[in-house]
Amino acid sequence: MSIQLDFPAVLERWPSFLGGAVLTLELAALATVLGALLGTLAAVGRGTHSALIATACRIYVEAIRNTPLLVQIFLVYFGLASLGLKFSAFTVAVAALTINVGAYTAEIMRAGFEAIPRGQIEAAEGLALSRVQIYWHIILLPAVERVYPALTSQFVLLMLASSVCSQISAEELTAIANYIQSDTYRAFETYIIVAVLYVVLSLVMRAGFWGLGLVLFPRRRRLGTPL
Amino acid sequence: MGGHLNVNHLIFLGHGALWTVGLSVIALVGGGIVGFAIALARISPLKSVRLASAAYVQLVQGTPLLVILFLGYFGLAAIGLQVSPLVAASASLTLYVAAYLGEIWRGSIQSVPKPQWEAAEGLALSRTQRMLKVILPQAIRIATPPTVGFMVQIIKNTSLASVVGFAELMRSGQIVNNSLFEPFVIYAIIAVVYFAMCYPLSLFSQRLERRMGRGRVNLAPA
Numbered sequence: 218m219s220i221q222l223d224f225p226a227v228l229e230r231w232p233s234f235l236g237g238a239v240l241t242l243e244l245a246a247l248a249t250v251l252g253a254l255l256g257t258l259a260a261v262g263r264g265t266h267s268a269l270i271a272t273a274c275r276i277y278v279e280a281i282r283n284t285p286l287l288v289q290i291f292l293v294y295f296g297l298a299s300l301g302l303k304f305s306a307f308t309v310a311v312a313a314l315t316i317n318v319g320a321y322t323a324e325i326m327r328a329g330f331e332a333i334p335r336g337q338i339e340a341a342e343g344l345a346l347s348r349v350q351i352y353w354h355i356i357l358l359p360a361v362e363r364v365y366p367a368l369t370s371q372f373v374l375l376m377l378a379s380s381v382c383s384q385i386s387a388e389e390l391t392a393i394a395n396y397i398q399s400d401t402y403r404a405f406e407t408y409i410i411v412a413v414l415y416v417v418l419s420l421v422m423r424a425g426f427w428g429l430g431l432v433l434f435p436r437r438r439r440l441g442t443p444l
Numbered sequence: 445m446g447g448h449l450n451v452n453h454l455i456f457l458g459h460g461a462l463w464t465v466g467l468s469v470i471a472l473v474g475g476g477i478v479g480f481a482i483a484l485a486r487i488s489p490l491k492s493v494r495l496a497s498a499a500y501v502q503l504v505q506g507t508p509l510l511v512i513l514f515l516g517y518f519g520l521a522a523i524g525l526q527v528s529p530l531v532a533a534s535a536s537l538t539l540y541v542a543a544y545l546g547e548i549w550r551g552s553i554q555s556v557p558k559p560q561w562e563a564a565e566g567l568a569l570s571r572t573q574r575m576l577k578v579i580l581p582q583a584i585r586i587a588t589p590p591t592v593g594f595m596v597q598i599i600k601n602t603s604l605a606s607v608v609g610f611a612e613l614m615r616s617g618q619i620v621n622n623s624l625f626e627p628f629v630i631y632a633i634i635a636v637v638y639f640a641m642c643y644p645l646s647l648f649s650q651r652l653e654r655r656m657g658r659g660r661v662n663l664a665p666a
Contacts, residue, residue, distance in 0.1 A: 222523070283596065283642035284635045285603035287614060292635060295627035380508035384607065391510055404518035408511055416506035 227406040230397050237393035238414050244307070244389050245376035245422070248314035252375070253368070255315060256322025257357075263327055274323065281320030286381050289313050294385045310379070310387035318375045325367045329360030362434050369426035373419050380415070390414060449629065453620045460616025461637055467602045467612055470534045472595060475541025482546030483553060497546070504543035509604050512536045517608040533605035541598055548594060552587035553579060589656055593649035596642045603638070613637060 262274035281289065293313040297304055304312075333356055341355045361368070383392035390411060398407040431438050485497035504512070516536035520527050527535075556579050564574040606615035617634040621627050 279643065279646070280635075280639065283600075283646055284638045285600040285614070287603045287606070288631055288635045288638060291627065291631045295631065299628045377506070377508040380510040381604065383510070391508065391514075394511075394514075398514075398518065402522070404522040405515065405520070408515045408519050412503075412507045412511050412515065415508055415511060416503060419506040 222406055223403060224406050224410075227397065227401055227403045227410060230401070233393050233397060234390070234410060234414060237388075237390035237411075238418060240388050240393075241376065241379055241390040241418065244310060244314065244379050244382065244387070245372070247311045248318055248375060248379070249372045251311070251315040252318035253322055253372075255319030257326050259319060259323035260326035260330060263323065264330060278320045278323050281317055282324065286313070286317050286378055287384060289317055290381060290385055306382075306385050306387040309385060310382035310389070314375060314379055314382070317378070318371065321371050322368065325364050325371060326360060328367075329364035330356060332363055333360060362437060365426075365430055365434065369423070369430075372426070373422050376418060376422055377415060390418075447624070449620075449624060449626065453624070456620060457613065457616050457633065457637070460611060460613040461641075463611060463616075464599065464602050464613040464638075464641070467530075467533060467537065467605060467610070468595070468599045471537035471541050471598050471602065474534060474538030475545055475598070478538060478542035479545030479549060482542055483549035486546065486550040487553060501543045501547055504540060505547075509536070509540050509601055510607065512540055513604055513608055529605070529608045529610035532608055533602075533610045537598070537602065537605070540601070541594075544594060544597070545591065548590050549583070549587050552583045552590075555586055556582045586656070589649050589652040592645060592652060596645050596649070599641055599645070600638065 259274045259277060262270045263278070265271055290310070290313040293316070294306075294309045297309065297312075337355055337359075338351060341351045346354070379389060380391040382389055383395060386392055394407050394411040398404040401407065482497050482501065485493050486501070488494050488497075513533065513536045517527065517529065517532035520532065560578055560582065561574065564578040569577065602612055603614040605612055606618060609615065611619070613634060617630050621630045624630065
């Protein structure tokens with residue numbers, strides 16, 4: 218049995234691959250920003266005095282973290298459709314990924330909040346900082362700085378997981394690969410190229426987050442260690 | 445279209461759930477064996493072995509499981525190796541799980557305090573003896589909570605095997621849905637079944653972590 222690999226036949230579709238990679242990055246970027254907001258809100262919600270809000274946030278986090286992304290995507294996709302709402306597959310993908318990564322972000326942020334020493338908050342109160350000032354300067358920013366590495370790995374994992382959106386035919390790298398392989402009958406070559414592209418994308422994201430961390434956290438840059 | 449959800453559909457979903465458990469066990473055992481080898485290779489005294497295993501981990505952790513599954517199923521078929529969905533899914537999941545478990549366990553082995561390694565060497569234990577009698581018994585304690593936590597990821601990730609046509613829980617749901625077309629109800633049931641499998645493990649992992657006295661964030665591939 219001879220195995221013949223023909224990469225040039227697939228590589229000549231490079232504009233499609235590149236377009237897919239850009240779409241995947243767009244999808245991941247949108248879901249990362251929205252998910253970070255949602256997750257932070259949920260983490261704050263879990264720490265409030267209102268038992269109702271805290272329980273709702275807890276249920277959200279546990280429900281999402283204990284079910285597969287694929288099921289969540291289908292539920293959002295068909296759930297919105299059964300409510301009579303028509304959205305593009307890309308919009309549904311962004312929504313489902315946001316809901317998903319929001320739960321993981323909430324869990325990471327909560328760990329960050331819990332790591333803030335009680336004394337610092339009391340000191341801030343003693344200095345007559347307002348509640349908003351305390352939340353922003355004493356709790357939120359130091360917490361983000363502390364959990365930044367965990368957050369960024371989660372966002373890279375989100376980018377990889379966005380491949381699952383191909384199952385509702387949202388346009389992204391894996392969906393385009395599925396199309397190319399059914400067109401060229403060169404499945405092995407196509408998926409090898411796509412795998413390499415994902416590895417490159419995850420390295421690009423890691424490098425980007427590292428650079429962003431240097432800009433966002435000057436203290437970290439100067440001291441070379443987190444806090 | 446094809447009538448209402450009845451007991452036969454639920455039995456069919458039950459079979460799917462059993463296959464989800466089966467595939468998870470295969471992935472855990474297969475991935476555990478390969479992952480243990482990866483963990484040892486990552487701390488090998490040979491530089492080439494360390495580099496090769498690090499490259500493997502980087503490659504797999506930088507690739508979505510879905511693409512690995514497609515490579516294992518369509519890819520191998522395209523180059524002339526016909527494999528069944530079960531074999532393709534088991535092999536892909538094994539390779540994927542190995543990369544993650546390998547890293548978790550390497551971390552656990554390396555977090556056994558340095559004096560323990562030195563004391564074992566001072567007692568003239570061989571490398572194998574040191575590993576088996578001193579380091580591993582302590583590393584297993586450290587590794588248990590994150591490993592149980594990762595089992596939740598394995599169960600969730602087996603849902604992706606549905607895309608290569610393996611009839612686990614997710615695929616069974618899709619098949620039932622094709623005949624009834626009540627997607628929201630059926631996927632909600634599926635979600636509840638996954639939750640019932642994963643949540644006890646999550647709680648157990650959290651309890652173990654608390655008992656170990658080291659609260660760690662459970663980093664999870666979505």
